Amino acid sequence: MGSAPRPSEDALIARFFAPLAADGGLGLKDDAACLTPKPGHDLILTTDALVETVHFLPGDPAGSVGRKALGVNVSDLAAKGADPAGFLLSLALPSDWTEEWLAAFAAGLGEAARDFGCPLLGGDTVKAKGALTLSVTALGEVPKGHMVRRAGAKAGDVLCVTGTIGDAALGLDLRKEPDWARHLSPDGRAFLADRYLHPRPRHVLAKALRAHAHAAMDVSDGLAGDLAKMMRVSGVSAIVDLDKIPLSVPAKDAVKARPDLLDRIVTGGDDYEILCAVPEKAVDILRREADSCGVSLSAIGRVVPEHDSPVFRAGSRERRYDVGSFSHF
Amino acid sequence: MGSAPRPSEDALIARFFAPLAADGGLGLKDDAACLTPKPGHDLILTTDALVETVHFLPGDPAGSVGRKALGVNVSDLAAKGADPAGFLLSLALPSDWTEEWLAAFAAGLGEAARDFGCPLLGGDTVKAKGALTLSVTALGEVPKGHMVRRAGAKAGDVLCVTGTIGDAALGLDLRKEPDWARHLSPDGRAFLADRYLHPRPRHVLAKALRAHAHAAMDVSDGLAGDLAKMMRVSGVSAIVDLDKIPLSVPAKDAVKARPDLLDRIVTGGDDYEILCAVPEKAVDILRREADSCGVSLSAIGRVVPEHDSPVFRAGSRERRYDVGSFSHF
Numbered sequence: 001m002g003s004a005p006r007p008s009e010d011a012l013i014a015r016f017f018a019p020l021a022a023d024g025g026l027g028l029k030d031d032a033a034c035l036t037p038k039p040g041h042d043l044i045l046t047t048d049a050l051v052e053t054v055h056f057l058p059g060d061p062a063g064s065v066g067r068k069a070l071g072v073n074v075s076d077l078a079a080k081g082a083d084p085a086g087f088l089l090s091l092a093l094p095s096d097w098t099e100e101w102l103a104a105f106a107a108g109l110g111e112a113a114r115d116f117g118c119p120l121l122g123g124d125t126v127k128a129k130g131a132l133t134l135s136v137t138a139l140g141e142v143p144k145g146h147m148v149r150r151a152g153a154k155a156g157d158v159l160c161v162t163g164t165i166g167d168a169a170l171g172l173d174l175r176k177e178p179d180w181a182r183h184l185s186p187d188g189r190a191f192l193a194d195r196y197l198h199p200r201p202r203h204v205l206a207k208a209l210r211a212h213a214h215a216a217m218d219v220s221d222g223l224a225g226d227l228a229k230m231m232r233v234s235g236v237s238a239i240v241d242l243d244k245i246p247l248s249v250p251a252k253d254a255v256k257a258r259p260d261l262l263d264r265i266v267t268g269g270d271d272y273e274i275l276c277a278v279p280e281k282a283v284d285i286l287r288r289e290a291d292s293c294g295v296s297l298s299a300i301g302r303v304v305p306e307h308d309s310p311v312f313r314a315g316s317r318e319r320r321y322d323v324g325s326f327s328h329f
Numbered sequence: 330m331g332s333a334p335r336p337s338e339d340a341l342i343a344r345f346f347a348p349l350a351a352d353g354g355l356g357l358k359d360d361a362a363c364l365t366p367k368p369g370h371d372l373i374l375t376t377d378a379l380v381e382t383v384h385f386l387p388g389d390p391a392g393s394v395g396r397k398a399l400g401v402n403v404s405d406l407a408a409k410g411a412d413p414a415g416f417l418l419s420l421a422l423p424s425d426w427t428e429e430w431l432a433a434f435a436a437g438l439g440e441a442a443r444d445f446g447c448p449l450l451g452g453d454t455v456k457a458k459g460a461l462t463l464s465v466t467a468l469g470e471v472p473k474g475h476m477v478r479r480a481g482a483k484a485g486d487v488l489c490v491t492g493t494i495g496d497a498a499l500g501l502d503l504r505k506e507p508d509w510a511r512h513l514s515p516d517g518r519a520f521l522a523d524r525y526l527h528p529r530p531r532h533v534l535a536k537a538l539r540a541h542a543h544a545a546m547d548v549s550d551g552l553a554g555d556l557a558k559m560m561r562v563s564g565v566s567a568i569v570d571l572d573k574i575p576l577s578v579p580a581k582d583a584v585k586a587r588p589d590l591l592d593r594i595v596t597g598g599d600d601y602e603i604l605c606a607v608p609e610k611a612v613d614i615l616r617r618e619a620d621s622c623g624v625s626l627s628a629i630g631r632v633v634p635e636h637d638s639p640v641f642r643a644g645s646r647e648r649r650y651d652v653g654s655f656s657h658f
Contacts (some may be wrong), residue, residue, distance in 0.1 A: 010558075026478070029479065029480065029562050030409075030478060030479045030480070030546075030562075031375060031405045031408055031409060031479060031546050031547060032373045032374055032375035032405050032406065032408075032409045032411070032469075032476075033373070033374040033375070034371050034372070034373055034374075034409075034476045035371065035372040035373075035374060036371050036372075036473065037366040037370075037371075037372055039368070041366075042363050042364065042365050042366075043363070043364040043365075043366055043372070044361045044362070044363055044364075045361055045362040045363075045364060045417060045450055045451055045468075046360060046361035046362070046417075046451060047417040047418075047419050047451060047452055047453050047464075047466060048419075048453050049419040049420075049421055049453045049455045049464070050455075051421055051455055051456065051457060051458050052458060053458050054455060054456050054458060055455070076360045076361050077361065079360055079361075080359075080360060080361045080363075082361070088374060088375075088376040088466050089376075090376050090377075090378040090419065090464035090466075091378075092378055092380055092462050094459075121374055122374055122375060122376060123376055124376050124377050124378045124464070126378045126379075126380055126383060126384070127380065127383050128380060128459060128460075128462065129380050129381060129382050129383065129459050129460035129462075130423075130457060130458050130459005130460050130462075131457075131458035131459050133421050133457065133458075133459075133462045135376075135378070135419035135453070135464040137376060137417050137419075137466040139374075140361075144365065147361075147363045149355070149359060150358065150359045150360060151358070151359070217359075217360050218360060229339075233358050233359075
């Protein structure tokens with residue numbers, strides 16, 4: 001863009017974001033959006049911010065950044081058993097933004113909004129002082145009183161996770177061209193890289209989770225740390241079988257080459273899978289319902305009536321990850 | 330703080346923000362908040378971002394920044410006739426944050442939340458790359474179908490504004506120690522400075538606005554520009570009497586010393602007053618209801634069936650402000 005004249009905020013909104021707006025967004029021409037809640041439902045609200053270099057990298061495709069910004073929020077809704085209803089976007093653009101970047105960002109965001117059934121309701125666009133920073137607030141709906149809490153895990157529950165764990169962390173590490181990368185096929189490397197760029201929120205599982213799970217959260221800051229949080233707030237602990245943690249084929253290849261990568265898999269962030277505590281009698285039906293939505297579900301351990309941090313077992317060896325979770329400060 | 334160890338994100342939330350949380354915020358210990366909407370009501374949603382050096386200045390008191398972040402959003406809700414229901418905060422903190430700053434910020438935010446009846450529901454705290462950046466998403470409620478739109482102004486309506494116009498813009502200008510400042514009393518200068526720092530959202534007027542106004546918006550980017558937006562989207566225009574624009578005593582003193590400041594008053598931002606279009610027969614009752622809430626209401630002009638930009642009249646002179654509104658890009 002160089003020093004070409006910039007469109008006004010209104011022109012920018014009309015061009016890039018109004019096409020993404022739901023009816024309640026009023027064409028993004030009002031001060032606020034209007035949402036008529038479904039009768040008999042609670043609203044579930046979550047907000048997640050993304051900062052360039054912290055949550056995504058400068059070279060990441062703009063469309064991927066747009067998709068991720070919505071995906072990480074829809075992932076939180078899914079874990080609460082909520083069906084997506086819409087989102088608001090707050091975007092702080094650094095002075096060197098280009099129309100090309102913004103068009104690709106909006107396209108990725110719009111595609112994600114359609115895929116997740118979560119339309120744009122409103123937003124704000126401002127000038128950043130520093131890196132590109134964006135924040136999404138997503139709204140979802142659950143039948144009244146049926147939000148799946150983080151604090152509901154009970155001793156005896158089976159711990160399950162969706163999908164596979166650790167791919168995104170390995171995908172991020174791949175960018176540093178580690179020696180283990182050469183043990184992976186090109187497709188395997190591409191798979192892991194994609195898992196970092198494009199979270200797959202498990203919103204299709206929302207209904208099954210609220211029907212069957214005692215507790216759930218999305219795994220975003222590492223399985224070990226997030227599990228520890230869920231257990232702590234539920235007043236219980238957990239025993240996890242390391243061998244049962246579901247790994248993708250490329251992740252298995254990486255661990256075969258470098259066994260210590262298993263720690264990275266268990267503690268690395270950005271999985272955006274769902275961790276849930278499920279009463280034993282409901283595990284099979286939840287797994288079948290997940291299968292029918294195209295989402296795999298794996299039992300990885302059990303909730304126990306302790307207060308220590310969770311134990312990860314492999315054969316006769318045991319370990320705890322006491323600082324397993326990513327902390328931003 | 331220097332290089333002292335920083336609290337984790339969880340510790341920071343527990344210490345500074347959990348005390349501000351509503352019941353639906355679940356102590357900020359879950360992935361998401363839960364809000365049970367009032368039956369028969371629509372939800373009104375708005376989000377506004379604030380960036381240090383753009384929307385507030387590095388020396389501004391932290392408590393004022395917290396208050397402003399919520400105030401500018403509640404102002405949008407008020408203009409839509411919505412009663413505040415709660416908010417989410419997304420906070421990107423630069424690496425040099427101090428506990429002192431954050432404690433004062435949270436105190437100002439919490440005080441505002443109580444004053445505006447708008448409790449904290451959830452949020453996200455991340456590391457900024459650059460200036461402190463924060464984004465608030467506020468939720469309000471209106472009886473179903475009663476949101477006051479921006480696009481509803483009709484030819485013949487009386488244009489009204491709450492409070493006084495231009496104080497915040499002059500308050501900001503005062504920081505550059507302009508020559509007109511010496512014509513103001515110390516109290517007058519303090520009043521204007523305070524009006525920039527502390528927006529006064531007119532949420533107490535929400536009910537009266539939805540009962541009586543055809544259209545409303547909050548004046549945040551300058552009266553001239555915001556009026557032009559409302560008229561354009563309503564398919565009408567306006568004639569405003571410059572003499573009827575309500576000015577505070579310090580603003581009058583400033584204009585007396587420097588008559589050209591009137592342009593700054595009409596185009597400057599950060600008023601956070603409400604502009605509304607009201608059918609003539611409802612003006613008196615709206616004014617009485619506003620008075621009874623302690624908010625003054627002034628008729629400043631009239632909606633006319635034209636499509637040009639609004640005309641501002643003073644005696645026989647007329648002018649238009651074609652680029653009256655602050656644009657962020």
